Amino acid sequence: MKDRIFVDTNVLVYCRDSTEREKQPVAMEWMKHLWNTRSGRLSNQVLQEYYVTVTEKLRPGLDKESARSELRTLFLWRPIFVEGHILEEAWNVQDRYKLSWWDALIVSTAQASDCGYLLSEDFQEGMKFGTLTVINPFNTSPSKFVI
Numbered sequence: 001m002k003d004r005i006f007v008d009t010n011v012l013v014y015c016r017d018s019t020e021r022e023k024q025p026v027a028m029e030w031m032k033h034l035w036n037t038r039s040g041r042l043s044n045q046v047l048q049e050y051y052v053t054v055t056e057k058l059r060p061g062l063d064k065e066s067a068r069s070e071l072r073t074l075f076l077w078r079p080i081f082v083e084g085h086i087l088e089e090a091w092n093v094q095d096r097y098k099l100s101w102w103d104a105l106i107v108s109t110a111q112a113s114d115c116g117y118l119l120s121e122d123f124q125e126g127m128k129f130g131t132l133t134v135i136n137p138f139n140t141s142p143s144k145f146v147i
Contacts, residue, residue, distance in 0.1 A: 029142055030119060047074060080109055090107070111129065
């Protein structure tokens, strides 16, 4: 289903980062939209990065139990686990688009999740990776986003 939207770690983190006064409400609006439309997808990589960021790097961050509770809720999105075929494709993406390893893995996982969109500020708005299109959540609001 190409109406699925793969969520990069930064969007999740902004929902918890109270120092980002402009980005936090936008990220929260996107997450609400994704829950309401049941279109959000993510990977175990995103969950791992989110957990480490909010428990160890973010100030103020979350205590471990609160972060774990949030991750358990996100399990409802059926996070995809990185397997051999995803690694193989990530290598292809990394070489073709000259991306960092972690970004290539995000793209490959989003494609393996059958997503049409990647919600991230870490890529160029509108960039295409095959049938996957990047949406910058801070340039496009979910109310204006039409699948």
